[in-house]
Amino acid sequence: MGIFSLPALVLLAAFVGFAGFAREVGLSLAETAFMVPLIWALPSHVLLVDGMVSGASILVVAAAVALASVRMMPMVMALMPEMRAEKTPRTVLFLVSHFVAVTAWVVAMARLRDIPRDMRVAWFAGLGLALSGGCTLVAVTVYLLAATMPPLISGALFFLTPIYFLTSLWASARVRAEHYAMVMGLVLGPLFHLIWPEADVLIAGVLGGALAYGLHRFLQRRGDAG
Amino acid sequence: MTYASIDAAWWPYLFILLAGWLPTEMWRWAGVWFSGSIDEESEILVFIRALATALVAAVIARLILFPTGNLADLPVWLRAGSAAIGFFVFLSAGRRPIYGIVTAEILLLSGGAMI
Numbered sequence: 001m002g003i004f005s006l007p008a009l010v011l012l013a014a015f016v017g018f019a020g021f022a023r024e025v026g027l028s029l030a031e032t033a034f035m036v037p038l039i040w041a042l043p044s045h046v047l048l049v050d051g052m053v054s055g056a057s058i059l060v061v062a063a064a065v066a067l068a069s070v071r072m073m074p075m076v077m078a079l080m081p082e083m084r085a086e087k088t089p090r091t092v093l094f095l096v097s098h099f100v101a102v103t104a105w106v107v108a109m110a111r112l113r114d115i116p117r118d119m120r121v122a123w124f125a126g127l128g129l130a131l132s133g134g135c136t137l138v139a140v141t142v143y144l145l146a147a148t149m150p151p152l153i154s155g156a157l158f159f160l161t162p163i164y165f166l167t168s169l170w171a172s173a174r175v176r177a178e179h180y181a182m183v184m185g186l187v188l189g190p191l192f193h194l195i196w197p198e199a200d201v202l203i204a205g206v207l208g209g210a211l212a213y214g215l216h217r218f219l220q221r222r223g224d225a226g
Numbered sequence: 227m228t229y230a231s232i233d234a235a236w237w238p239y240l241f242i243l244l245a246g247w248l249p250t251e252m253w254r255w256a257g258v259w260f261s262g263s264i265d266e267e268s269e270i271l272v273f274i275r276a277l278a279t280a281l282v283a284a285v286i287a288r289l290i291l292f293p294t295g296n297l298a299d300l301p302v303w304l305r306a307g308s309a310a311i312g313f314f315v316f317l318s319a320g321r322r323p324i325y326g327i328v329t330a331e332i333l334l335l336s337g338g339a340m341i
Contacts, residue, residue: 006324009324010323010324010327013327021289024294024295024296024297025294025295028238031238031239031242034239034242035242035246035247038242038243038246038247039242039246039247039250039251040250041250043278043281043282043285044246044249044250045246046282046285046289047281047282047285048242048245048246050285050288050289051229051245052228052229052238052241052245053229053294055228055229055230056228057227057228058227058228058229058241058244058245059227061245061246062244062245062246062248062249063249064281065245065246065249065250066249066250066252066253067277067278067281068278068281068282069249069250069253069278070253070274070275070277070278071253071274071275071278072250072253072254072257073253073254073256073257073260073271073274074257074271074274074275075257076253076254076256076257076258076261077257077260077261077262079257080257080258080261080262081261081262090258093258094255094258097254097255097257097258098251098254100254100257151296151299152296152300152335152338152339153335154295154296155293155295155296155297155299155300155334155338156297156331156334156335156338158289158293158295158296158297159290159293159297159305159308159309159330159331159334160327160331161289162285162286162287162289162290162309163308163309163312163326163327163330163331164323164327165282165283165285165286166286166309166312166313166316166326167312167313167316167321167323167326167327168323169279169282169283169286170313170316170317170321171316171321171322171323173279174275175272175275177272177273177275177276178275178276178279180276181275181276181277181279181280181283182279182280182283183283184280184283185279185280185281185282185283185284185286185287186283186284186286186287187287188280188284189283189284189285189286189287189288190287190288190291190292192284193288193291193292200284200288201281201284201285201288202281204280204281204284205277205278205280205281205282205283205284206277206280206281207280208280208281208283208284209273209276209277209278209279209280209281210273210276210277212276212279212280213272213273213276213277216272216276
């Protein structure tokens with residue numbers, strides 16, 4: 001099953017990191033356990049927690065989370081034709097779409113074709129429940145254990161979150177524009193943090209993303225001309 | 227209005243619903259709704275992916291350079307250096323995240339233990 005695959009193990013490690021991060025910045029256990037399966041998208045979790053503890057306005061946080069989650073739309077769009085059978089009601093598709101997140105999506109895109117069509121929705125719901133349930137359990141366990149850990153270990157757990165994204169985001173990029181965007185975000189994020197800490201992530205994301213897209217188009221056009 | 231501005235037991239959960247769950251879930255619903263009617267390779271979606279990537283990258287850099295808690299006690303050169311070398315190993319090892327993650331963590335832990 002997908003839950004014991006390498007992507008699933010990396011995902012579990014990421015939630016080990018997230019639990020360490022949430023505890024470290026002062027989120028309660030109940031808040032952490034509530035948001036893991038409810039939101040089920042690690043970038044949203046990290047942006048949300050970061051916004052909560054940095055004192056950002058709820059609108060700024062929601063805008064940052066919304067911008068970071070737009071990628072869910074094309075992912076769901078790509079998955080739906082693979083998943084639905086002729087008579088699958090749309091309501092069911094709306095419900096199971098909740099489980100779409102990077103890891104479940106990657107596993108599903110690779111395995112769905114081997115599942116009989118009328119069982120695909122059920123298979124994907126099972127995968128989603130297993131992954132989100134497993135990650136919630138891991139997050140709760142780590143949160144509780146973290147109190148007894150030496151400071152260096154809990155610092156290393158926190159460090160898992162950025163390093164997980166640094167590598168997996170680069171690996172999952174499909175077009176050049178995303179690699180440019182990553183470099184822009186890495187540079188502009190800390191820069192705007194020094195200039196305007198209340199909305200740094202939002203501004204760095206919008207500006208960096210727009211610059212990266214512009215660069216991508218510019219180079220593409222030059223490539224066409226040459 | 228911020229997370230700290232209302233002192234009630236329900237407020238953190240409402241905040242999580244409004245600022246975390248709704249802005250994430252709505253795109254999943256939109257994906258179901260529009261499936262079959264927008265081209266996945268369209269330029270607008272490339273632009274959107276660039277925005278989303280830059281946004282997460284901004285958070286990554288901030289968590290490494292300006293962390294909170296115990297990670298902040300480790301020097302910035304150790305945090306940034308471990309991440310950079312981990313990323314390099316990730317690239318050299320066929321872009322498999324696990325190698326980069328393990329390398330960066332080993333470097334951070336051994337550096338931290340020596341200080």
